[in-house]
Amino acid sequence: xxxxxxxxxxxxxxxxxxxxxxxxxxxxxxxxxxxxxxxxxxxxxxxxxxxxxxxxxxxxxxxxxxxxxxxxxxxxxxxxxxxxxxxxxxxxxxxxxxxxxxxxxxxxxxxx
Amino acid sequence: xxxxxxxxxxxxxxxxxxxxxxxxxxxxxxxxxxxxxxxxxxxxxxxxxxxxxxxxxxxxxxxxxxxxxxxxxxxxxxxxxxxxxxxxxxxxxxxxxxxxxxxxxxxxxxxxxx
Numbered sequence: 001x002x003x004x005x006x007x008x009x010x011x012x013x014x015x016x017x018x019x020x021x022x023x024x025x026x027x028x029x030x031x032x033x034x035x036x037x038x039x040x041x042x043x044x045x046x047x048x049x050x051x052x053x054x055x056x057x058x059x060x061x062x063x064x065x066x067x068x069x070x071x072x073x074x075x076x077x078x079x080x081x082x083x084x085x086x087x088x089x090x091x092x093x094x095x096x097x098x099x100x101x102x103x104x105x106x107x108x109x110x111x112x
Numbered sequence: 113x114x115x116x117x118x119x120x121x122x123x124x125x126x127x128x129x130x131x132x133x134x135x136x137x138x139x140x141x142x143x144x145x146x147x148x149x150x151x152x153x154x155x156x157x158x159x160x161x162x163x164x165x166x167x168x169x170x171x172x173x174x175x176x177x178x179x180x181x182x183x184x185x186x187x188x189x190x191x192x193x194x195x196x197x198x199x200x201x202x203x204x205x206x207x208x209x210x211x212x213x214x215x216x217x218x219x220x221x222x223x224x225x226x
Contacts, residue, residue, distance in 0.1 A: 041220070043116075043202050043204070043219050044202070046215065048215035085153070096209050098143055098145075098206060099157040100162055
């Protein structure tokens with residue numbers, strides 16, 4: 001699985017958009033970009049995933065650059081409940097054992 | 113309805129004891145996992161089971177033995193507990209097939225070995 005690089009932490013104002021970057025310069029053609037988050041003391045929660053195209057769901061938007069070497073998770077209107085550690089993971093759809101390899105993630109603090 | 117449930121939520125025990133953590137999923141998924149999150153907050157895969165068959169064992173000591181009685185359950189039994197086993201253990205499940213299916217995680221079991 002390709003390695004990802006994320007900033008260790010970032011602050012965001014409540015009600016504003018939060019843009020979380022992720023670098024994955026060694027991504028392969030068959031690897032997807034996944035985002036999960038972990039709110040304090042809870043299990044990780046799936047947010048969104050994408051291959052090439054930008055994706056949007058009820059939680060967030062995922063913007064993937066044309067060369068696929070980086071992506072941005074966008075929380076359109078951050079709330080205090082979005083305070084969490086956000087993990088960017090790159091993995092093939094049928095990776096061996098289907099395991100997720102978590103890095104350090106980005107600790108996002110949403111401030112009032 | 114809880115999708116992935118674990119019991120117990122907290123487990124405090126002494127070194128040398130044997131303990132089990134149970135996991136159940138009601139999502140109809142065919143693959144289940146155990147992850148460990150240590151004190152430094154790194155999440156690491158331990159085991160992966162697909163249709164009750166072991167797929168991944170990520171260099172986990174033999175003291176850890178997962179057991180999958182059916183597709184909806186994956187229990188983790190730990191023998192001769194050590195201080196270093198203290199961590200939060202998360203169970204997860206997913207469907208594995210042609211698509212890049214997401215994993216659903218349980219609430220975690222915080223194990224403290226004294």
